[in-house]
Amino acid sequence: MSAEELSKLSLADTMVTTRAGAARARTAPPQNTQNSPSASPAASPTPSLIESAEGQQYDVSTFDEDLRRRAKRGLMDDNDISMKLCKEIEDGPKRYLFHLEDDITVALREDHAPKCSCGANEGGKACKHIFWTLGQLTSTVPKARPLQLAEDGSSVRDMHPADIVGKFTLEKIATNLDWVYQEEPLPDEDEMEDEIANMLSVFEPTQALPAEFKDDEAPDLTEQSRKYRELRDLLSQHAAKNPALFIQLQEIIPPVFQVQVFFDKINHRIDRAFAALGEYIASGPTNAVSEALDVQKCAERVQGVVKAVAEYYNEQVENDTGHNVAVLAAAALVKVLDEVTKRDHDAYANISWGVMPPTNAEENNLSVCLIGAAVEGDGLFVIDTLLDLPQEDVLRNHYEVLSDIEGRLRGTEWTPPAYMDAMRRLIHDKRKRAASQSGGGSAKRAMQ
Numbered sequence: 001m002s003a004e005e006l007s008k009l010s011l012a013d014t015m016v017t018t019r020a021g022a023a024r025a026r027t028a029p030p031q032n033t034q035n036s037p038s039a040s041p042a043a044s045p046t047p048s049l050i051e052s053a054e055g056q057q058y059d060v061s062t063f064d065e066d067l068r069r070r071a072k073r074g075l076m077d078d079n080d081i082s083m084k085l086c087k088e089i090e091d092g093p094k095r096y097l098f099h100l101e102d103d104i105t106v107a108l109r110e111d112h113a114p115k116c117s118c119g120a121n122e123g124g125k126a127c128k129h130i131f132w133t134l135g136q137l138t139s140t141v142p143k144a145r146p147l148q149l150a151e152d153g154s155s156v157r158d159m160h161p162a163d164i165v166g167k168f169t170l171e172k173i174a175t176n177l178d179w180v181y182q183e184e185p186l187p188d189e190d191e192m193e194d195e196i197a198n199m200l201s202v203f204e205p206t207q208a209l210p211a212e213f214k215d216d217e218a219p220d221l222t223e224q225s226r227k228y229r230e231l232r233d234l235l236s237q238h239a240a241k242n243p244a245l246f247i248q249l250q251e252i253i254p255p256v257f258q259v260q261v262f263f264d265k266i267n268h269r270i271d272r273a274f275a276a277l278g279e280y281i282a283s284g285p286t287n288a289v290s291e292a293l294d295v296q297k298c299a300e301r302v303q304g305v306v307k308a309v310a311e312y313y314n315e316q317v318e319n320d321t322g323h324n325v326a327v328l329a330a331a332a333l334v335k336v337l338d339e340v341t342k343r344d345h346d347a348y349a350n351i352s353w354g355v356m357p358p359t360n361a362e363e364n365n366l367s368v369c370l371i372g373a374a375v376e377g378d379g380l381f382v383i384d385t386l387l388d389l390p391q392e393d394v395l396r397n398h399y400e401v402l403s404d405i406e407g408r409l410r411g412t413e414w415t416p417p418a419y420m421d422a423m424r425r426l427i428h429d430k431r432k433r434a435a436s437q438s439g440g441g442s443a444k445r446a447m448q
Contacts, residue, residue, distance in 0.1 A: 049146055050075050054139045057146040067125050067151060074131025081132045085244040087182035088170050096165050098133050099244075106133045110162040113152040126153035136177060137164050180244040192246055193236045199253040200232050202261040209265060209308055210258075259316070263328040266309060270332065273301040274339050277347070277366070284353030295347050295358075299369040302336055303381070309333060310385040330386065330394040337382040338401055340367050341408040361414070372414035383422045395427070402427050 048061035050068070052075045060071050073079050082101050089095040096108040105117045106129050113124070114134075120127035126134075130153040138147055138156055148157045156164065165173060174181035187195060194214070201213040205224040212218060216229060239246040273293065280292035293301060309329050316325040344367035348357030358364050362373040370381045386394055395402070406423050409415045 052076065052135050052139070054135075056135070056139060056141065056143055058135070059146040059148045063149075063151060070120075070126065070128050071131045071149065074126075074128035074133075075135045079128060079132060081129060083136070083177075083179045084242065085180040085182050085247060086170060086174055094162075094166075096162060096170055100129060100132075104129050106130055108133075108162045108165065110160060110166075113150075113154040114161065121152070124152045126151065134161055137161055137173065140176065180247050182243070182247055186243050186246065189240050192239060196236050196239060196246070196249065197232055198258060199249055200228075200235070202253060202258055204228060207265050207268065209262065209312075211308070211311065259325055259328065262312060263332060266305060266332050267335070269305050270302070270336055270339070273298055273305065276301075277343075281347050281351065284351070284355060287353065295364055295366050295369055299366060302340065302370065306333065306336060306382055306385065310388075313385070313389070326389045327393050327397065330389050330398060333382050333386055334394075334398045334401055334405075337386075337405055340370055340381075341405050343367055344408060344412055367412075368414055371409075371419055372412075372416065374416070374419075380419055380422050383419065383426060386426055387422065391426075399427070 047068070048059065048063075050058045050060055050072050052058070058071065058075060060068050063071060074081070080101075084099045084101055086096065086098045089097060093109055098106040098108075100106065103117075107115045109115075113121075114126065114130045115121065116127045116129045118127055118129055121130055131149070134149065134153055134156055141147065149155075154160060171181050171183070173179075186192065197214045198210045201208060201210040204213050205228055206222055208218075208225070213229075213232075221229075235245070235249070239249070272291065276291040276293040277295065277298040279288050279290050280294050280298075283289065283292060285292065285294070309332055313325055313329045344365060346361070346364045347366065348364050351357060361368040363369070365372075374381060402423075406427055409420060409423060
């Protein structure tokens with residue numbers, strides 16, 4: 001844009017760039033407007049000056065009668081036109097696309113007249129949708145004097161509308177006007193449905209994890225859970241037809257929030273599992289006042305939690321969400337291993353509820369059940385998953401706890417040699433490697 005254009009226009013320089021300022025500008029009264037009959041929108045059905053709902057005046061004196069009517073329909077507030085979402089296309093010459101209701105799209109491209117998919121902007125004359133878009137883009141301009149519009153919508157007071165957008169970025173304009181801005185390409189329908197399920201799982205009434213929420217064949221669903229799944233399906237159907245809804249859901253339930261809720265649920269399950277074991281030990285299988293799990297049932301519950309964490313971490317790495325999943329995963333896994341190794345004893349040694357307890361260590365010792373008696377081929381409980389995480393983050397936050405765990409494992413005869421080797425590798429070899437990769441005391445690399 002030339003200096004001469006800016007000196008004549010000052011349009012972009014005077015646009016409001018905050019949401020609060022935009023709201024004030026849209027409702028502010030016109031400044032220094034002429035009181036002549038031509039300035040009044042009631043002077044004739046198609047006056048040469050059209051005043052928008054926001055009080056902005058537009059000079060359409062060069063328009064013929066038909067084009068004035070189009071401009072009036074687009075710029076006035078009774079046109080039933082609204083924005084679904086907007087986005088910019090970087091592939092090739094930059095374009096700005098404004099998707100309106102009723103499947104109408106207005107496209108802006110520098111040095112070209114705006115185009116509208118309605119087809120009414122032929123012959124060098126803009127349609128009402130183009131005029132509406134121009135009116136929205138200039139709604140926060142100070143109302144000192146009328147804005148001259150080109151017949152084809154290619155300029156507002158000698159400034160191309162694409163230049164107005166480029167000056168402030170489409171994202172800022174969308175924020176000011178409360179439009180939905182599409183930053184990333186939309187997923188296909190199946191991926192969108194999957195992502196909506198991930199998002200909505202954070203509010204699932206029975207605290208189901210994302211994978212569980214997607215399983216419609218899950219047994220013993222509560223009425224609330226069934227109804228919530230119906231709501232999920234309904235939102236998925238509407239989002240497929242209206243991508244703006246999907247984008248708004250992403251803004252309300254961003255990935256970082258989903259990750260936090262997932263691990264809140266995981267930690268709650270960990271606490272419940274060990275509390276249920278404690279209740280079983282204290283009260284037995286028939287007199288428990290809350291959920292009670294024997295050693296083997298507790299082991300199964302804990303294994304399920306570890307598996308869920310491993311699968312979730314791998315899924316997040318594959319999707320490259322860029323969030324600190326590894327840190328939260330490490331904290332949960334170390335917590336599990338710490339609690340398990342603290343229970344390296346006969347859980348039923350001091351019971352008083354009368355039933356003959358099992359005498360086999362694989363049935364009465366949680367640590368033996370999960371670590372000492374592990375079947376070859378099942379992998380190493382917790383350790384395998386910890387070894388897959390970025391080691392500097394695991395060790396930086398949990399080195400002392402892991403060292404205590406190693407001491408407990410070393411102090412018992414049932415710990416498999418392969419498990420001890422992996423534990424040493426995790427703590428000592430990985431510690432050296434992590435220090436080498438991070439340059440000793442320098443800043444650690446960013447979590448992927």
